[in-house]
Amino acid sequence: MNKDSKIYLAGHTGLVGSAIHRKLDEKGYHNILAATIEQLDLTDQSKISVFFAREKPEYVFLAAAKVGGIIANNTYRAEFIYENLQIQNNVIHYSYLSGVKKLLFLGSTCIYPKECPQPIREDYLLTEPLEYSNEPYAIAKIAGIKTCESYNLQYGTDFISVMPTNVYGYRDNFHLERSHVLPAIIRKVHLSKCLEEKNIEAIRQDLRKYPVEGLSASATEGDIIKTLEKYGIFRNNNYQQPSVRLVLWGTGQPKREFIWSDDLADALVYIMEKVCFRDLVTNNVEIRNTHINIGTGEEISIKGLAELVKKTIGFKGSIEFDSSKPDGTPRKLTDVSKLHGLGWKHQTSLNYGIAKIYKWYISN
Numbered sequence: 001m002n003k004d005s006k007i008y009l010a011g012h013t014g015l016v017g018s019a020i021h022r023k024l025d026e027k028g029y030h031n032i033l034a035a036t037i038e039q040l041d042l043t044d045q046s047k048i049s050v051f052f053a054r055e056k057p058e059y060v061f062l063a064a065a066k067v068g069g070i071i072a073n074n075t076y077r078a079e080f081i082y083e084n085l086q087i088q089n090n091v092i093h094y095s096y097l098s099g100v101k102k103l104l105f106l107g108s109t110c111i112y113p114k115e116c117p118q119p120i121r122e123d124y125l126l127t128e129p130l131e132y133s134n135e136p137y138a139i140a141k142i143a144g145i146k147t148c149e150s151y152n153l154q155y156g157t158d159f160i161s162v163m164p165t166n167v168y169g170y171r172d173n174f175h176l177e178r179s180h181v182l183p184a185i186i187r188k189v190h191l192s193k194c195l196e197e198k199n200i201e202a203i204r205q206d207l208r209k210y211p212v213e214g215l216s217a218s219a220t221e222g223d224i225i226k227t228l229e230k231y232g233i234f235r236n237n238n239y240q241q242p243s244v245r246l247v248l249w250g251t252g253q254p255k256r257e258f259i260w261s262d263d264l265a266d267a268l269v270y271i272m273e274k275v276c277f278r279d280l281v282t283n284n285v286e287i288r289n290t291h292i293n294i295g296t297g298e299e300i301s302i303k304g305l306a307e308l309v310k311k312t313i314g315f316k317g318s319i320e321f322d323s324s325k326p327d328g329t330p331r332k333l334t335d336v337s338k339l340h341g342l343g344w345k346h347q348t349s350l351n352y353g354i355a356k357i358y359k360w361y362i363s364n
Contacts, residue, residue, distance in 0.1 A: 001029065001058075001059055001102075001272060001273055003028045003029055003030060003031075004030075004031055005029065005031060005058045005059055006031045006033060006055070006056070006057045006058045006059070007024065007029060007031060007032050007033065007057060007058070007059045007060075007061070008032075008033040008034075008055065008057035008059070008060045008061070009021060009024070009032055009033065009034050009060075009061045009063065010042060010060065010061065010062050010063060010064040010087075010091055011061075011062070011063035011064030011065065012032075012034035012035075012063075013036060013171075014063060014064070014067075014171065015167060015168075015169055015170075015171050015172050015173065015261055016063045016106060016164070016167055016261060016264060016265070017061070017063040017064070018170065018171045018261075019169055019170070019171075019261040019262050019264060019265035020061050020063060020265045020268055020269065021034070022262065022265065023262065023265040023266055023268075023269050024269060027269060033055055033057055035051070042064050042086070042087040042090060042091060043083055043086040043087055043090070044090075045086075045090050048090040048091065048094050049094055051094075052094040052095070052097065052098040053098065056098055056099070057095075057098070057100060058100065058101050058102075059100065059101060059102050059103070059272060060091065060095050060100050060102075060103040060104070061103075061104050061106075061268065061272070062087075062088060062091050062092070062103060062104065062105045062106060062144075063106050064087055064091070065084055065087060065088075065106070066079060066080055066083040066084055066087075066137075067137075067173075067180075068080075068173075068178040068179075068180075069178060069179050069180045069181060069184060070133050070134065070181075070249075070326065070328050071177055071178070072177065072178040073133055073134040073136070073137050074132075074133040074134070074326075077135075077136045078136070080134075080136045080137040080140065081136035081137065081139060081140050084137060084140035084141065084144075085140045085143060088105065088140070088143070088144040088147065089147065091103075092105065092144070092147050092148060092151065092159065095157075095159070096151050096155055096157055096159075100157075101158065102158045102159070102160070102272060102276075103148070103157070103158070103159040103160070104159075104160050104161075104162060104268055104271065104272050105144050105145070105147075105148050105159060105160070105161045105162070106161075106162055106164065106268075107141035107142075107144055107145060107161055107162070107163045107164075107291065108137070108138070108141055108163060108164065109163050109164070109165050109166075109257075109293065109295070109332050109334055110130075110131065110134045110137060110138045110141070110329075110332075111125060111130075111138050111141050111142050111145070111163060112124055112125060112130075112332070113127055113128030113129060113130060113131075114128070114129060114130060114131040114132075114329050114330075115128055115129075115330075116128065116329075116331075116332075118331050118333050119297065119333040119334055119335040119336075120293065120332065120333060120334050120335055121293075121335040121337075122163075122289045122290075122291055122292070122293055122335075122338060123289045125142070125145070125288075125289055125291075126142070131328060131329045133326060133328060134328075141163075144161065145161040145291050147159075148160065148161045149161075149287065149288065149290055152277045152290075153287060157277075158276055158277050159277065160271060160272075160275065160276075160277055160280070160290075160291075160292070161290070161291035161292070162267075162268065162271065162291065162292045162293075162294050163291055163292065163293050163294065163334075164259060164264050164294045164295065165256075165257040165258065165259050165293070165294065165295035165296070165332065165334050166180060166181070166182065166256055166257060166258045166259070166332075167258070167259055167260075167261050167264055168180070168182045168183060168258055168259075168260065168261065168353065168354075168357055169260055169261025169262060169264075169353070169357060170261065170262075170357070170360050171261075172261075172357065172361075174186070174187045174210050174361065175210065176188070176210075176212055176231050181256065181302065181305070182258060182305065182309075182354075182357075183357075185248065185305060185306050185309050186309055186313070186354070186357065186358055186361060187206075187210070187361070188231060188232065188233060188246055188248070189246065189306070189309050189310055189313050189315050189319075190206070190313055190358070190361070190362070191203060191206060191228060191233055192233050192244050192245075192246045192315050192317055193244075193313055193314060193315040193316075193317075194206070195225075195228065195233060195235060195243075195244050196243050196244040196315065196316060196317050200221050200224065203224055203228075204217040204218070204224075205217070207219075207224075209364075212227055212231070213227060213230075215227050232246055232247035232248060232249075232322075233246055233247075234246075234247065236317075243317060244315075244317035244318075245317055245318045245319070245320060246306075246315075246317060246318070246319045246320070247319075247320045247321070247322050248302070248306060248319065248320070248321050248322070249321070249322055249325035249326065249327075250302065250321060250322070250323065250325050250326060250327040250328070251321055251323045251327055252301060252302045252303030252306065252321040253301060253302070253303065253327065253330075254301065254302050254327045254328060254329065254330050254331065255299040255300060255301050255302075255330070255331045255332075255333065256299060256300065256301075256302065256305065256332060257295050257296055257297070257298060257299045257300075257332060257333050257334060258296070258300075258305075258350055258353070259294065259295055259296055259346060259348075260346070260348035260353040260356075262348070263346045263347055263348050264294060266344075266347075267294050267339070267344050267346075268294075270343075270344050271292065271342070271344070274342070274343070275292075275342055277290065279342070280292065280338075292338055292339055292342070293334040293335060293336055293338065293339060294334075294336070294339055295333075295334035295336050295339075295346075296336070296346045296350075297333070297334065297335070297336045298333075298350070299331065299332075299333045300350065302321075303319075303321065306319050307319065308350070308351065308354060309354060309358075312351075312354050312355055312358055313358060
């Protein structure tokens with residue numbers, strides 16, 4: 001890429017897309033195409049056809065997707081597989097037809113088997129069954145990897161797939177039903193701290209920014225308390241115990257890996273600038289698993305994560321776990337040796353990242 005290259009960034013308003021946009025701006029790329037879902041529905045093939053024929057982008061970052069946490073994935077299974085397949089098929093196919101020089105497709109480490117050896121290498125793909133709760137989303141992303149590989153092999157395109165680990169950062173989704181684990185814990189701990197401090201006005205302010213179940217910020221304190229209880233936040237009337245307790249799903253034992261969104265964006269732009277599909281081919285007989293894991297190679301238990309968030313925010317109450325609720329995959333630590341071998345490594349520690357995202361959350 002050069003600074004004048006026409007770059008189409010699909011999904012520019014999301015967590016990852018907005019981070020890519022910031023990174024491109026920072027590096028001096030100024031010819032960036034972006035469109036909201038109201039301007040361009042990526043599930044609509046006819047509109048995508050017209051867009052690519054008219055704009056003729058040279059490079060494409062495909063960061064648009066329907067995403068969510070374990071509850072959303074398990075509840076909206078049809079939407080997750082259908083919409084993601086539609087989005088990626090349309091963008092990848094019309095990138096090929098319009099002669100895009102390079103495309104970067106973003107997936108997720110949920111593509112790997114539930115009982116995967118750790119750390120997870122790229123060649124563990126399709127070796128065992130997937131985690132059931134997010135299987136539709138994972139299958140869509142696996143299809144995206146194989147679509148990119150197949151177009152490269154048949155048509156000579158340069159379409160690269162990357163599989164980020166759990167991403168967090170500015171513009172994250174803090175919806176209590178649809179968010180991923182880290183922003184969900186941050187918000188729940190924040191609300192628990194507000195309740196602990198008897199600061200109902202701060203809870204109302206939070207509800208104005210991020211409504212919960214249509215609950216108005218002007219709702220009675222009793223209604224607010226009842227709604228918080230549905231999400232595991234309880235006021236304790238036993239004065240021998242902490243005044244507030246927070247109950248999270250699962251056992252707290254599963255381990256997860258997290259990467260700061262701006263670190264991820266730096267890796268993506270680096271790959272777009274310096275890596276080609278042929279750099280990733282190691283076997284000319286059967287070419288597969290050319291995707292790249294993007295992560296830190298470091299993990300933390302959900303319990304450890306909750307305690308870290310608790311310490312960062314200053315919540316003094318108790319955090320408990322409901323083992324009757326699902327845990328999801330036991331571990332998802334990526335092997336990032338391929339990424340390191342390509343010359344890139346993360347910079348932001350989890351401690352520092354959580355402090356930054358909490359500061360952003362309470363000020364936006």
